Amino acid sequence: MNLKQLLRDFADLLFPRCCEGCDRTLQGNEATICTLCRISLPRIGTGGLNSESLQFKFVNLPEVLSTHSFLLFTKRGKVQKLLHALKYKGNKDVGLLLGQMFGQELKASGHLPDAEVILSIPLHSAKRKQRGYNQSDLLAEGFSMATGIPWSGTALERVKYTATQTGKTKMERRENVQGVFSVKPGFAPKSVMLIDDVLTTGATLEECARTLLTTGCEEFHILTIALAQH
Structure with a gap:
């Protein structure tokens, strides 16, 4: 056993590292x-009712060529616990890892979309300052690491502060985000x-896609770590 392993084992003894999904103590080379949990997280996959429901999310926007979600979000489930750790407990590693896992599995499935760039959904500067980071940036970075597709966290900007979408109807959500995004001048990839x-x-x-359409973007692929059940 090398010195690095000994030091890690000693640190784990004093300050046990726990899984963000189940709180079990992490062993050996396990991280985050x-x-x-990595094996048993509820995947959406490419068949079944949950994957079919993705097809109808953006029927009013024909420029959206594909929609992919990695995991199924259920209240008080492991996926909610992981995303809570990412957004509210400051665990950035969760975002990087989930993005990487999603990218690896989508690539292995043969369904990785062909696009020029990955864009993260921006937070308003006030919310970003409060949280200290944008969780979508970490997801994009992890996905980029796994696929080699470049990503940007600055091409899109949220220029208006909005109330949370939680608890709002679909119509209220649309009204809440109208006109809140802008695009960096000169940014106009096709896909x-x-x-x-x-x-x-x-x-x-x-709303992000509609904003990008005005700048010359023509094709969109939607990626989310989780799909919420209704």
């Missing part, structure tokens, strides 16, 4: 999410991936 944490009604992602 234990092996059992874009948009990545975010949870897909509920899709109002925020749709």
Whole structure:
């Protein structure tokens, strides 16, 4: 056993590292999410009712060529616990890891979209300052690491502060995000991936796509770590 391993084992003894999904103590080379949780997290996959429901999320926006979600979000489930750790407990590693896992599995499935760039959904500067980072940036970075597709966290900007979407109807969500985004001058790739944490009604992602359409973007692929059940 080398010195690095000895030091890590000693540190784990004093300050046990726990899985963000199940709170079990991490063993050996495990990091952030234990092996059992990585295997058992509820995947959406490419068949079944949950994957079919993705097809109808953006029917009013034909420029959205594909929609992919990695995991199924259920209240008080492991996916909610992981995203809570990412957004509210400051665990950035969760975002990087989930983005990387999503990218690896989508690539292995043969369904990785062909796009020029990955864009993260921006936070308003006030909310970003409060949180210290944008969780979507971490998801985009992890996905980029796994796929080699470049990403940007600055091409899109949220120029208006909005109330939370939680608890709002689909129409209220659309109204809440109208006109809140702007695009960096000169940014106009033809094909874009948009990545975010949870897909509920899709109002925020749709508004991002509509904003990008005005600058010359023509094709969109929607990526989210989780799909919320209704």
